[in-house]
Amino acid sequence: MPDILYANARITTLWPALPAADALLVRGERVVAVGSAATCRAAARRGYREVDLGGGYVVPGLTDSHIHLAGYAFAEHQLDLRGVCDLAEAQRRLQAFAQRLPAGAWVFGGRFDANRWQLDRPLHRRDLDPFSAGHPVALESHDSHSAWVNTQGLAALGIDEHTAQQSDGRLERDADGPTGLLRESAAEPVRALVTEHQAAGIEPMLADALRELLAHGVTGVHDIDGRETAAAYRALRERGELPARVHQLIYAGDLDAAIEAGEATGDGDRWESTGPVKLFADGALGSHTAALSAPYEDAPEDTGVVMLDRVELAERVLTAAGAGIAVAVHAIGDAANTAVLDALAEVRRRGVGASLRHRIEHAQHVAWHDVPRFAELGVVASMQPVHHSSDVALAAALLGDRPLASYAWSDLAAAGAHVAFGSDAPVETLDPIAGIKAATARAGTGEQGRNAIAPLQALHGYTTQPAYASYEEHTKGRLAVGYLADFVVLDADLTDPDVATSGAAQPQVTVVGGRVRWQR
Ligand SMILES: [Zn+2]
Known part of the structure; x- marks a missing residue:
């Protein structure tokens, strides 16, 4: 050449x-x-x-340091009814989506919230039938607790008046047989079918998503999704069809298998490499499950949910690090961030896996005394600037003006931390230029509006910093x-x-x- x-x-x-x-x-x-x-x-x-x-x-x-690429790819191929306010709008969207599918294809997706539709009756398969364009339709509710299936879909699933009722689910019926509303375990056949279709279709869907990333200037990802995605990347690569570079994180549930298989963080080559194991220290702000050191402004008794405390975290990190696997711990609230840093300090004190580059994912609301600890402990702050634009009003309402370093990429970087940026797609857009805009323009007032970052530093967040996080700063x-x-x-x-x-x-x-x- x-x-x-x-x-x-x-x-x-x-x-x-x-x-x-x-x-x-x-x-x-x-x-x-x-x-x-x-x-x-x-x-x-x-x-x-x-x-x-x-x-x-x-x-x-540009490298996206936090993306759920399979989740993104699936979402692109499914009907999205999030935010839909009434049945008529849902029907319009279904019709538009179904019309562009190849003959015989299922319509999956949904994530609808029928509580907001103010219907005086339960949903029915006949609400879907006239808008299905001849396709079987099986939609799931936003909380995944129920499914809504059209007449053709019920037939394809083999659900009819003879289908047995289960004790832990409810197959809704009326005089004409099943209504198409399947609750709890009755929706299991739909979930199984969706999973089966996703597994079969993952390679072309990932290939589409990778092309979309390239169109946004993204040449590499740190993919948070699990093993089946890794297998799909490998298959694409073997066919010479992997156009971007992948650092693949390990699901917490796969840690033992990864250790057993002798995988370690940084293994692999410039196209595909093994990432850290993803752990969760807490939940999310909007659902009041982010772990805070003081109660939520609107819930004086509530400090959120601790998924792993500092002792449990230290145990997991010791297990992983002892096998050469770094951790990437999801931490949103200040108490969660403190717990992770405490655990990492403990592991460091014991000298286990000293060369590993552990990460905190999100690092959204950090106690001021913890800001310098990222650099001291060599912990990468993996942050998603667009979350700030989306959540600034929510954060102000739930956290008030308590003194926290919130979305503090500038303060963390100034304190010497490695700050790597990502999108968290499909939760947010995968466009890194939207991320650079969010990081540099910094919406909001007061404490939430501080911390804009210089454009060049934002660019480092999508280039040199992800390369550092994946141990590739000498090649990428x-x-x-x-x-x-x-x-x-x-x-x-x-x-x-x-x-x-x-x-x-x-x-x-x-x-x-x-x-x-x-x-x-
Ligand atoms: Zn995520």
Whole structure:
């Protein structure tokens, strides 16, 4: 393969030795020269090819440090009824969705909340039938406790007037037989069918999601989803169809199996590597399950839910770290963050797995005295800027103005912590430029409005910092000699505050491993 010289570009390298350049030379998967076009031409082998980037703005490929890619892929292929306020709107959405499916395909999805629809009767299969465009339909409620199936779907599932009633579920019936509303264990056949379809369809769905990531300038992910996803990535790679790089986290429930199999964090290569094990210290703010040191503003008795306390956390970390596996612990509330840091301090004191780079996922509301401990303990803060934009009003209502470092990426970074950014898609958009906008523009007032970060630092959050978190800072995250040739060409300068804070930059070309993988 000939060398490729990418010229006529405005390159932000994030390489301290040469921060700005206008050309780079790629040989195979790697950058072999950076600088002026003349320098790169002089270094090129005979027969090199030159690509004119038309004055475009180039940054290192972006990495999403926290994404549920299979969850995202499935959500894209399912009917989404979240936020729907009445039955008519649900029916309109069903019809629009069903009409574009291939013949015979199931309509799955839902996540509807019929409590908000103010119906004076239960949902019925006949509410779905006229809008199903000839497809079997099986939708699940937002809390997954019930399913709503059309007449064709019931027939396909083999559910009819002879189907037995179970003690821990309820198959709703009327004079015409099952109504299509399946509660609790009666909905089990729907769940099983959805799982089966997802397992069978995961590879093409992941491939679609990866293409979408490339179109947003994302060249690598730290994927939070579990083993079946890892198998699908491997299958794509074996067929030469894996276009972006994957650092795959381990489900807590798979930890023993991973240890048994001898897997350790950082194993693998530049395309697929083993990540840390994901643990949960608490829940989420909106459901009052984030663990706080003082009660919620609107619930004077309630300090949230501790999923693993500091002793249990320390035990898990010792088990994992003893086998060379780092942890990535979900912690939202200040009490949860304190517990994780305490546990990691204890493990460090014992000297177990000293070279591991443990992470706290979200690190949303941190006690001020804990801010410097991230750097002291070498803990990566894995944060999702768009959560701040989405939750700022909620956080203000539930936390009031108590003194916490909330979404404090700037304070954490200033205290020396590694701050890696991600999306948490499908909970939020997977667009990293929306993340850079959220991190730099920083909505909200008072305590919640502090902590905007400089554009260049936000860019580090999607490049050098994820590379550090995955032990790859010597090959990824910069455009330097010897690094992987992963980069994005944009139509505007993301290091310009006006561009960053408005999110007004669009990817034009995405290159991974020296090859153009996506082009506008
Ligand atoms: Zn997540």
